[in-house]
Amino acid sequence: MKNLSDEKIKSAVLKSYKSIAISNGASESCCNNKTLTIKNSPVDISSKIGYSMKELESAPKESNMGLGCGNPQLIANIKEGETVLDLGCGAGFDCFLAADKVGDKGMVIGVDMTFEMLKKARATSRRNRYKNVDFRLGEIENLPVENAIVDVIISNCVINLSTNKQRVYNEAYRALKKGGRIAISDIVIMKELTEEMKNDEKLYCG
Ligand SMILES: C[S@@+](CC[C@H](N)C(=O)[O-])C[C@H]1O[C@@H](n2cnc3c(N)ncnc32)[C@H](O)[C@@H]1O
Numbered sequence: 342m343k344n345l346s347d348e349k350i351k352s353a354v355l356k357s358y359k360s361i362a363i364s365n366g367a368s369e370s371c372c373n374n375k376t377l378t379i380k381n382s383p384v385d386i387s388s389k390i391g392y393s394m395k396e397l398e399s400a401p402k403e404s405n406m407g408l409g410c411g412n413p414q415l416i417a418n419i420k421e422g423e424t425v426l427d428l429g430c431g432a433g434f435d436c437f438l439a440a441d442k443v444g445d446k447g448m449v450i451g452v453d454m455t456f457e458m459l460k461k462a463r464a465t466s467r468r469n470r471y472k473n474v475d476f477r478l479g480e481i482e483n484l485p486v487e488n489a490i491v492d493v494i495i496s497n498c499v500i501n502l503s504t505n506k507q508r509v510y511n512e513a514y515r516a517l518k519k520g521g522r523i524a525i526s527d528i529v530i531m532k533e534l535t536e537e538m539k540n541d542e543k544l545y546c547g
Contacts, residue, residue, distance in 0.1 A: 347504040350504050350542070353545065357546035357547075359455055361408070362406075362431075362432065362455060365403075385407075386409075387407060387409065390410060390411050391411055391412035391415055396412075396414075399437075400437040401433075401468070404434040404461075405432070405434040408497075409497040409498050410497065411497065411526030412497075413435065413524040413526040414495060417439075419443060421442070421447060423443050424450070424491050425442075425443060425450070426486060426491040426513075427449065427450070428452060428481045428495070428499055428500065428513070429452070429502070430462060431453060432461040432462050433466065436449045436474050436476070437466075437471065439495065440474045444473070450474075452480075452484060452485060453479075481509045482512060488516065489516070489517065489518050489519065490518065491517050491518060492521050493522050494524070495523075495525075496523075496524075497527075502546070
């Protein structure tokens, strides 16, 4: 976005995901918004973007808000005992799937800047008695994570929303152990957007 300041964009993104969290996703969600007019349930969306029925049934239903745009865990190769970091975890869907993979000896950290998303994720975690997931409020450009403690970073449809992507990658590198890996699912641009599109807050968030 050329004419909107980074602060304005960030506050639009926060506002948008706060409202999605409060309204429980669905009607306004990322790939389900009025502009794109794809009206599907979170399960429909997730099965179309690479999640298996087994995955969809194993994670708490309320954590899947249909906000992803792929399945980063298809390429993350998460193993038992590993520490996983999810950049922009939303209501925690990918974190809960990863928690089952890393098991009791592993750990999953979910970071998101929208308090209402984390509130949902934490409540789901408590209700389902997850002991190996820690949801942290923060920005992916300033990760609330120590240096070199993470084996695998995953992220689903979040980095496109950042106004400082280089900083996100610098922070990811800082948090990763030597030899660590990163698996990102995100949207990419296939052709130049019009100026009008570039300056549309709703399109940016959606
Ligand atoms: C499209 S949703 C994806 C949520 C989750 N990854 C999923 O697949 O269900 C984008 C999420 O990223 C969060 N987010 C956006 N920009 C962020 C940033 N700069 N730092 C932290 N979280 C951010 C939003 O609050 C929102 O929860």
